[in-house]
Structure formats: C-alpha cells, structure tokens
Amino acid sequence: MKIAIAQINSVVGDIKGNCEKIIRYGFKAKKKNADIVIFPELALSGYPPEDLLLKRHFSDCNKEFLLKIAKACKGIMLIAGFVEKNGGVLYNSCAVIHDGKIVDVYRKIKLPNYGVFDEKRYFSSGDVLPIYILGVFSFGLSICEDIWQGDFFNSVWRKKLDFIFNISASPFHLGKIAQRENIISVLAKKTKSFVLYCNMVGGQDEIVFDGTSSIFSPQGKLLARAKRFQEDLLVFDLAAEHEPIKKEPVEPAREAFEALRLGLSDYVSKNNFKKVVVGLSGGIDSAVVISLAAFALGRENVHALIMPSVYTSKSTFEDAKKICDNLGVSFDIVGIDSVLSSYSKDLKVCLKEIKRTKTEENLQARIRGNILMAFSNTYGHLVLNTGNKSEVSCGYCTLYGDMVGGFGILKDVPKTLVYDIASYINDIVPGTIPFSVIRRPPSAELRPNQKDSDSLPEYDLLDPVLKLYIEDDYSLAEIIKKGYKKNLVKKVISMVDANEYKRRQGPLGIKITSRAFGKDRRMPITNKFMQ
C-alpha cells in the first residue's frame, strides 16, 4: 500500500488551472505506483475563496471541473478538497474519487470562524464521519479544523482505523509548524492510526501556507515530511521500514524569511506582475525588503529608487547604493528637494510656513510615494512597501507616503525581527546588507538628527509590549503587571488605537505572527474603549 501526498499550490478562483494541476499530480502519483493520492483542502477552488463563494456559479464551476478530474484519473484513488453545493447550501468538502467516479463526499464538520477564518459565513457543517475500506485497510477522512477542536475525533473514532487522512489549508505563522505537528502526533497516538496530513502550499494575499505535510505513526512518531514552502509529492510505502525523523527547531528568522519569500513571489506571479520597485533609503527595512525581493524574484526583476533629500545623511545614501551593488539590482536616484520647495511655495496660499513641521515631514514621504507610483504607472512594476509591524502598529509612518505600495513585505514583522532577518540574509550571502545599515540607529531622516527613539520607545521595549497588546489581547493593567512602566504602556496602547485609520488604508502584507493586522484583527476605527 503506497500513499501519495500531493502538496500543491492552488490559485484562488483558477478552477481550471487547479483542476489541471490535480490531474497532473494524479498521474505523477500513479507513475510512482501510489494506490491513493491526497490533495489539500479546497484544492480545486483555492483557499480561501472568500465571497466568490456567494456567487451561485462558483460552486457549479467546482462541480464541473471535479467531474473532469474524476474522468481523467483512473487506476488510482484520489482524494481532494472542493466546494460542494447541496440542497441550496455549501459544504467545504472532500471528494473520494475511484475508477473515474466520485464514490463519496466527506463534509467538513468543524468550521473555523476566528482569526483569518470566516467559514461559517459560507459553509454548513457536515455531520457524517464514515469509515472507508480499501482492500484490507480502513481509513477515515478529516478536513483541517476537524482535528484541531479538542477531542472531537479521538472520541468519535472508537473503531481502530489503519489510517486517518487530514487535508488542510492551514496558514503559517511563527511556531505554527511545531504546534500543528504536535496536534497530529497526539491524534495518531490516541487513535493508534497512521495520520497522513496534506497541507496547501503557497501565498494568497495576506496568508502563506507552508506545506510541511507529514506522516505520523500510530505511536505518534514523525515518519515523513514534505518540503517547507514548496510544492512537493511525498510518496509513502506503508510496507517499508521507517525511521522516525528527528524534529529540529527552525530559527524564527529563517522561517520568517522563507514565508516572506514565498508570500512575495506568489503575490507577484499570481497577480501577473513580473517586476517590482522598492524605495531604498539605506535603512534596515528597505534593505531587507529589496534583498528578499532579489531572492524571491531574481535580481533582474527588482529596481530601486533612491530618493535623497537635504536630510539624508551621506552614509545612508552611500549604503543605499552599496546594497544595490551587492545585490546586483538596478537603481535610479531621484532627489526630492526641488519638488518639496515647489509645494512649499504653492502651499503658502493656505498654510503658514511648513518648514520643520509634521506637514513638511509628511510631504517628503508623500513625494517619495508619488515618485514610486509614477515609476509603477509608467513601467508596470509592483511597488513594494517597506513598513514594519512596529511602525505600522504605532502609526509611525505617513499615509500615502511611506505607506504606499501594493504589497507590504514587513507589515507583520516586528522591527527586532527585521534585524534578525537581516543577519540571516547575511548568513546565506555574506555582505549583502552592510554592517553600517545594521548598526545605525533607526531614523526616518525627515528632519535634522531625527531618530525613531525621539518618537517611539526603544524597539527592544516596544516590541514585547506590542505583542502583549496586539497578539495576546492583554489589558493596560495586565501589561503593567508584566513589569512595564505605566506611562510607556499607556503611550503604546494609545498609539496603536489611534492609528487604526492609517492601517485600514495601508497595503496588504504577509501574516507571520499569531495575529496580523488585516482580517486577522478586526478593530473598529470609531472606538472609545481605551484599556
């Protein structure tokens, strides 16, 4: 008995393309003599289809192409996720295809409706948990959340099964892979079954699926694991001898790097872009973004715009050019001073002197934003945003200025982790990011001698407070109890709350923490709760 796990990268809405990929992988698995091949949750529609599910013809289209798969795939049992319409309601379902026919459909029972998930907006719950027999083997099916909610499956599957399949579209965040493997291991042990777990891989807007499909023994040991952040076909022979794999912890900077690289390259390619442009200041954030872009897309697809002003230090400016040279990416230098003085002159009609004011600082950022967008409008490059999570949390950024861009690479990356990613990049390709970039105290360089620490707490202090408030929902009082100063915590919380309006107009970005801004955290803008 050979089972293949097809860890594929589906594209949301590309039902035809996904269908073709499923058939292709089905053939590959058959060629490797697999008896069964399993595909991720909603492999046919892509995940999450969101409000496409409200279109009546979307589920019809799923059915049409599922039949094509059934017709094409003979001589192998195929298990794949699709959107099922039945009796006027939708199910997040899994088709069991055998000998050219859909022989059964399993319907997801536990529908997640928290975090980034909205499944109860669309789907009804299944209520049947069949046991399937193939030759001398028995197996059960489950879809993603089904095995995450408490002891549900452990208690239901009283009869010993030979194996349990779980097909998933389980989004990545730091620590998630270990957490997930722990859950699968416990399930395997409790049910005394092999568990074969097939996860989606790929980036879809703000989320990234890491793949990392796996097979656990009835003793709860990890026997095989598919690639991280890549498509893979894992073929597993139940009859063969298997040594358990040792779990090695992956350092967060590396996991984050890999997630961001995939999230970025998929956003670019799935949205039909080829090239990107980055505003490069010579600071750490844009240095990391442009390096990631060069790794993800190839240096020939990355362009930098260096946009100095009178407040740009010589060393920052030189660093910016050096980074381009190190990466081998092209760049242009467009100064912003003359446009700024042109604004300054014309704005005198309605404003007092703007020199050295917040207005002037924001104008500089907005001129840079306009230049990036003018480049994008002319050549079609996607503008990458470089704002990190610490900044975005506190609103230490200019709306329509440094907040422009189609995709925010560091949107969910706290500043302290940005430094760790920079070090990781320098580990893989030494000398990519100059040491002076890493060492220089962070500054927006929008006025003389400006430092981030003039406006924000030091990042070593800020980031843990932000985590407690944003990711863990701690109250003011609870954070203070953790040992942080009251004034600091109050200031941080009020900055986070007051800048919801900015974030709402910011670019998408890749979720890598347990709670990202975006649909993962749905805060009202009009909100007087301050605790």
Next chain:
Amino acid sequence: MKIAIAQINSVVGDIKGNCEKIIRYGFKAKKKNADIVIFPELALSGYPPEDLLLKRHFSDCNKEFLLKIAKACKGIMLIAGFVEKNGGVLYNSCAVIHDGKIVDVYRKIKLPNYGVFDEKRYFSSGDVLPIYILGVFSFGLSICEDIWQGDFFNSVWRKKLDFIFNISASPFHLGKIAQRENIISVLAKKTKSFVLYCNMVGGQDEIVFDGTSSIFSPQGKLLARAKRFQEDLLVFDLAAEHEPIKKEPVEPAREAFEALRLGLSDYVSKNNFKKVVVGLSGGIDSAVVISLAAFALGRENVHALIMPSVYTSKSTFEDAKKICDNLGVSFDIVGIDSVLSSYSKDLKVCLKEIKRTKTEENLQARIRGNILMAFSNTYGHLVLNTGNKSEVSCGYCTLYGDMVGGFGILKDVPKTLVYDIASYINDIVPGTIPFSVIRRPPSAELRPNQKDSDSLPEYDLLDPVLKLYIEDDYSLAEIIKKGYKKNLVKKVISMVDANEYKRRQGPLGIKITSRAFGKDRRMPITNKFMQ
C-alpha cells in the same frame, strides 16, 4: 401600561458614556410614567464592537457598568443589550432590570454571520426563550436577527403573548426600513401580539443605524414610529386608542441624504474631529459632498480647497467658487501646475517624457491629494473623500490621489444616485448646486477634453450592470441574459475585478446599498475567477 422605546445613539467602546446615556433615558422614561423602557441591542457596548470582544476585560467592563445601571434605575423595568460573559463564552444578551436588580438575561439565539455581520466569530447562541409576566401582561424578548430567520419565533411562541420586544442594531440600506417593517408586521399578525421594536440609531464606521423604531398591533398595523436617523424616546400607552399610521414611501434620494448626513456627522464627532476639508473641483461629486458636509456639520466647519490645473475649464473653476459662495463655506485656491512641472523635471532621471500619459494624470490627482493632506496635517481637518461607487467599482480613480481621505461620503452611492441627491439638495435649499454642475458631462479634467465616457460606459448603463454584478452576484452570462451587450458586461466585470487592490486601500465610506465595498463584500485580490 406604558412602554418607552429609547432609540439611542451608542458609541462603540464608550461603555461609561453609554451607561450614563441609558440611565439618563431611563429617568426620562420614568418621568413620562413608563412602566418599561427598552434600549437597543448592545446598547451598552455599542454595535458592532468587533474584535474588542476578544479582549477579556471588555466583557468584564460591560458587567461592571450594567450593575451601575441596575443600581441607578429603580421604579421602572429596564431592558437593554450588553455583552455577557458566562462559562468562558460570550453572549449577545439582553438584561431585564427590575427594582435595582438584574432579574433575568435573555441570550440572542440567531446569530447573523453574513454581510457586515460576524457574530459567530464572537458569540455563542442562547437556547432559552422565556415568557415574562409583568402584572397581568405576558411578554417575550428577542434580539434583532432572532425575528429575521424564517418562522423561528412564530413557531416557538405557541402561547399567545401580550407583547414581544425586539431590540436591534439593524444597519440601514436603501429599502431596508420597508423590508424591516414588513417582517415586524408579519410577526405581530402571526403571534397576535403587539410587537415593540427598538433599533439603534447613529453612524459607526461604515454602517448607519436609522432608528425608525416601531410598534405594531396584533393585527400587524403600524401604530407608532420613532424618528428616522435621530435619537428618540417613543412612549406608548397600551390603554389608549391608536390609529394605524399610513406608510408613505420615502424617495431613495432623501433616504440616502439622511443616512449620509448622519453617517458623516457621527464619524466626525465620534472620532473627535470638528472640521473637514474637501477638494472641490466644480464637478457633481465634490459639490454633493461639500453640501452634505455643510448640512451635517455647519458651514463654519467646512473648508474647500480648489486646486485647478491647466486642464481645468474656466466654467468648472467658476462653479467651484460659486458652490462655496452658495453654501457660505471658506475656500483657498492652490494651483498644481508648478508642482507638476517640478515633478516632471525631476522624474526625467528615471522616466521618459510623462506629458499626456496615465502617469501625468495620476500625478495631478496625487498632487491634489498631497495638498489636502498637508492642509489636514497642519490644521487637523478631516479630509472628506468624494469618490462615488461607480468610479470606485471600476477603479476610475487614482490610488493616493483622489482616493485620499479619512471618510468617503459617496463610496456606496452610484453616480446616477449622486445626481438625484444633488436634485434633492436643490429642493431643500434651492440654488445650492448650480445647474451647470448638474448639466456638464462628467470629466476628471486630467487631460484636454477628457470625459468619463471615454473610459467608462454611460452611467445610465453602467450603474444597473454594477448592481447586478456587485449587489446581486449575477454571473457574466446572467447579466447578458438581462439584455446587456456582452462586450460591455465583460469590460465592466473585468474592471471591477481588477481594481479590488485599489478599493482595499481606499477610505471607509457609508453603506447605503444592499452590498457595499468593505466588510460587506470580502473579495480576494489574488483571484483568477472571471465569470
């Protein structure tokens, strides 16, 4: 027996302020000799609190202030919505307060999880439907959605009740008031009970609650109705004689005007703004927005920036000034040509000639956006966005350009309805919007002789197609079947799909149709479904 319906405007998160308001209205009702006073759904927390509900201390705070209400309100029975935590889960509940004590809590049974609603993200369902006795009267409670889902209540309340209360936070859209009153009327008739319906009033980010609380007789006749779009206290004496009220249809332009006015004034005041600034082109959209602002906030709180370019026609420019004069609002004139040529010069480093290109058009819009934001950064005015739904649907607008602003007044208003609102405004204050503004063919004036109809179908054709696609989820084939040309429909659909990325970074705006952009319509950006 006298019952008071307190149709109040709660503020999300302002639990202390809402508590004080509830107590104040409780006293008012008592003064008018009411035996019972009822308040809207989640009157104490505001609706919808969204992810504030995930904070453990949010529900604790609800409990604390609910006890304060109970303590303060004696001599009247008080029924009000609040967030209840019990056994580690949350309920959308309704407290029955009598003689200083919380005597019972009713938990919402039907939780809406569609459209703008996410209640299953937060709340568990109640499962008890008690019958309450007050003196010789019996009554039942229900919360909003409870009476919207099919025949649920009709079948459950087998025993005849004297009256049924429904407390709601039911968002407005065009036609909703009639739809809602029909549902209440049917419920009253089927249960042969008086139905007393208390709705929230006020604006909260993208939604507006219209109030329009009502009382229906056991024969399904409308006996009393509270104000539309205003706070109100409706006191109803069961013993008195009541003539049914005749339902008069309200014209959409008027309903829309009232909803927008309230949505705007509440967004401004609840977010602690006082003044707004509008970029006034002399076109119909900005003319309607600035008029609405003057009605909603008072002319002294509205400022216009007129920002002509070489492409601005003399008549448009004159109209812009005339509108300010008509409304009595202040304005400044800031030309954009010299900044544009400054950009043009500096961009030569990296771009070819930008004259008469999309890049130049977008730059003009972005310069105007920057000027508005510079004014806002200096004086603290909220920038009002003037984009209408037809434009926003098709992406006929510039990101970070005419899409800037904290709040989009016309975001959910199709262009054809913008004209109707202009006429309505001229009906209430004749001559507000010059006839030349209404008559001139729409143009962005970003190049010589530009017209909207160069890029878009005529609005009379475009708007119905957009409605079918966006609000009604019709497919390409279904829209063509309705009698529209295939090429037209294809073009419209592809514009709507391709511009999801722009809308995601656009300002909030007030929902007035059955499906607005925002959390009402959750579409992936990365999406290859084109049908």
